[in-house]
Amino acid sequence: MELNLAPNINDPDGFYDELLGAHNGLSKDESDAFNARLILVLANHIGDRAILRAALEAAK
Amino acid sequence: MVDVRYDIAFKLYPYEKVAAIGAAPVRHPVVIIGGGPVGMAAALDLGRKGTPVLVLDDHEGVGQGSRAICFAKRTLEICDRLGAGQAMVDKGVVWNVGKVFHGDQKVFEFNLQPEDGHKAPAFINLQQPYFEKFLVDAVREAQSNGCPIEIRGQNAVTAITVHEDFVSVDIDTPDGPYQLEADWLIACDGARSPTRDMLGLRFDGRVFEDNFLIADVKMTADFPTERWFWFEPPFKNSGASALLHKQPDDIWRIDFQLGWDIDRAKELKPENIRARVDAMLGEGADYTLEWTSIYTFQCRRMESFRHGRVLFAGDSAHQVSPFGARGANSGVQDADNLAWKLDLVVKGLAPESLLDSYSEERVHGADENILNSTRATDFLTPKTAISKVFRNAVLELAQKHAFARPLVNSGRLSVPCVYDGLSLNGPDELNGPARSRVGASCADAPVADGFLLEQLGGDFTVLALNTAPSDVADVDGIAVRTIRLDTRHDDPTGAIAARYLGDEPCGIYLIRPDQHVVARWAVADAADIKAAVRTATVRGG
Numbered sequence: 001m002e003l004n005l006a007p008n009i010n011d012p013d014g015f016y017d018e019l020l021g022a023h024n025g026l027s028k029d030e031s032d033a034f035n036a037r038l039i040l041v042l043a044n045h046i047g048d049r050a051i052l053r054a055a056l057e058a059a060k
Numbered sequence: 061m062v063d064v065r066y067d068i069a070f071k072l073y074p075y076e077k078v079a080a081i082g083a084a085p086v087r088h089p090v091v092i093i094g095g096g097p098v099g100m101a102a103a104l105d106l107g108r109k110g111t112p113v114l115v116l117d118d119h120e121g122v123g124q125g126s127r128a129i130c131f132a133k134r135t136l137e138i139c140d141r142l143g144a145g146q147a148m149v150d151k152g153v154v155w156n157v158g159k160v161f162h163g164d165q166k167v168f169e170f171n172l173q174p175e176d177g178h179k180a181p182a183f184i185n186l187q188q189p190y191f192e193k194f195l196v197d198a199v200r201e202a203q204s205n206g207c208p209i210e211i212r213g214q215n216a217v218t219a220i221t222v223h224e225d226f227v228s229v230d231i232d233t234p235d236g237p238y239q240l241e242a243d244w245l246i247a248c249d250g251a252r253s254p255t256r257d258m259l260g261l262r263f264d265g266r267v268f269e270d271n272f273l274i275a276d277v278k279m280t281a282d283f284p285t286e287r288w289f290w291f292e293p294p295f296k297n298s299g300a301s302a303l304l305h306k307q308p309d310d311i312w313r314i315d316f317q318l319g320w321d322i323d324r325a326k327e328l329k330p331e332n333i334r335a336r337v338d339a340m341l342g343e344g345a346d347y348t349l350e351w352t353s354i355y356t357f358q359c360r361r362m363e364s365f366r367h368g369r370v371l372f373a374g375d376s377a378h379q380v381s382p383f384g385a386r387g388a389n390s391g392v393q394d395a396d397n398l399a400w401k402l403d404l405v406v407k408g409l410a411p412e413s414l415l416d417s418y419s420e421e422r423v424h425g426a427d428e429n430i431l432n433s434t435r436a437t438d439f440l441t442p443k444t445a446i447s448k449v450f451r452n453a454v455l456e457l458a459q460k461h462a463f464a465r466p467l468v469n470s471g472r473l474s475v476p477c478v479y480d481g482l483s484l485n486g487p488d489e490l491n492g493p494a495r496s497r498v499g500a501s502c503a504d505a506p507v508a509d510g511f512l513l514e515q516l517g518g519d520f521t522v523l524a525l526n527t528a529p530s531d532v533a534d535v536d537g538i539a540v541r542t543i544r545l546d547t548r549h550d551d552p553t554g555a556i557a558a559r560y561l562g563d564e565p566c567g568i569y570l571i572r573p574d575q576h577v578v579a580r581w582a583v584a585d586a587a588d589i590k591a592a593v594r595t596a597t598v599r600g601g
Binding site for chain 2: 032033036037039040041044
């Protein structure tokens with residue numbers, strides 16, 4: 001498996017809305033903490049170290 | 061004149077005037093500087109093999125303070141081979157359960173759940189002075205059986221001169237100085253190794269800007285025998301992390317992580333330590349302070365652990381953070397690795413280049429330990445704002461979700477390293493379990509009357525499982541023992557088959573004196589075994 005960098009999210013506007021909505025009412029510190037938890041949850045779901053390494057690279 | 065640097069817990073080798081004072085220098089095959097856990101283990105191993113060894117220590121016994129308290133299974137197995145393991149296990153506190161807290165929330169708990177069928181427990185807690193005393197007791201026992209070991213207390217090394225094929229050592233004693241010569245010198249003189257400084261050798265690595273306060277308190281408390289670790293502890297002034305861990309004699313080790321900018325003298329005042337301990341244990345807790353200390357640490361190693369005729373072992377060669385119990389444990393593994401090699405070299409049965417493999421293998425071990433303890437330290441002490449955000453995210457998630465618990469790092473506990481791909485290894489021609497691959501240390505397992513590791517002892521050994529071994533008793537003067545086991549009769553729990561054969565019906569292992577696997581085969585003849593012994597002793601395959 002390779003890191004999928006093609007469009008892959010159904011209803012992108014809806015997802016983006018939910019992502020921002022999750023930060024509603026959070027302070028900067030709370031938002032940072034939320035983002036960190038989210039990254040860890042998603043990373044665990046992916047699991048594959050090669051994909052995770054490619055994702056770290058792609059995000060640079 | 062010999063300076064007293066610390067107080068003694070056990071006076072084990074009182075000073076005696078040496079006959080060599082005023083006489084011509086005497087040549088010794090092996091001289092060890094430093095009578096700590098590593099030096100004593102090396103002396104014991106060499107002496108039991110019949111190689112004369114002299115230990116020089118600048119004190120008359122073991123220093124006070126619990127210091128290294130956590131001894132791992134592999135260390136206990138090595139000490140068992142040396143005749144000191146049972147006393148350690150009998151005195152030590154066996155523990156398996158650890159709890160991790162973040163503030164006042166329990167994040168999770170773990171159980172080491174040691175695998176059945178090993179003579180030694182996964183870990184014991186034991187004050188370092190006891191550990192050293194039991195080694196010296198074993199030295200005394202070995203001496204009474206004729207093993208050529210000598211310990212000289214209050215003999216302080218003041219100068220070392222390295223010659224091409226020997227080393228001159230200047231020594232000071234209460235009765236004045238003298239000089240001796242050593243064919244081989246082992247420096248087990250600790251993280252601040254004077255030997256290393258005298259030879260002008262570098263010791264590079266990373267400094268961690270943090271201070272840890274140790275308070276050993278004596279109390280009869282009904283806390284369970286568990287390792288409790290707090291990130292951002294909830295008690296007043298307890299620093300960035302704290303640890304509570306039980307030792308023998310109703311002593312509890314408490315560690316507080318205080319940070320970098322502290323006033324050491326102030327923090328070490330008993331009233332200030334008591335204030336912290338009171339906040340942790342609850343007001344009115346009844347205890348006495350047994351020993352306190354503030355330590356800082358670095359992760360670093362020498363580039364090579366062999367410099368001609370001088371070998372470095374333990375903290376003199378490598379230093380790690382204490383998280384993971386990788387200091388004394390890895391030092392004892394150094395001694396275990398070095399002793400059989402030096403013994404063969406001294407006896408003329410292997411070339412000096414065998415000692416280069418000591419450095420190769422133990423540098424590999426040190427790098428693994430430094431990597432693990434550096435990662436633990438980075439988790440414990442986040443160096444940037446974002447690393448702290450991630451650290452705390454892990455701790456929060458770990459309370460709810462199992463997936464995050466393996467990311468929590470309060471120290472990855474010491475396990476022996478595998479010498480994968482290194483020069484002494486022979487062929488791996490058995491489709492057996494990965495844990496017993498070439499380079500690994502042998503897993504223990506019950507046999508009919510005891511345990512496998514007791515039977516392996518400290519020679520080259522052929523372990524033939526469900527097959528007739530080729531009859532090799534000796535390879536160019538190096539003794540090779542053979543143990544033949546039939547897993548239908550000699551494997552009461554099935555552990556030998558599971559740990560050494562897996563799905564294979566039979567196999568032959570060649571095992572080194574330090575109980576690491578040299579080679580393994582489905583089928584092997586005498587020529588295969590001889591070639592592997594020669595590879596493992598650097599005499600060509």
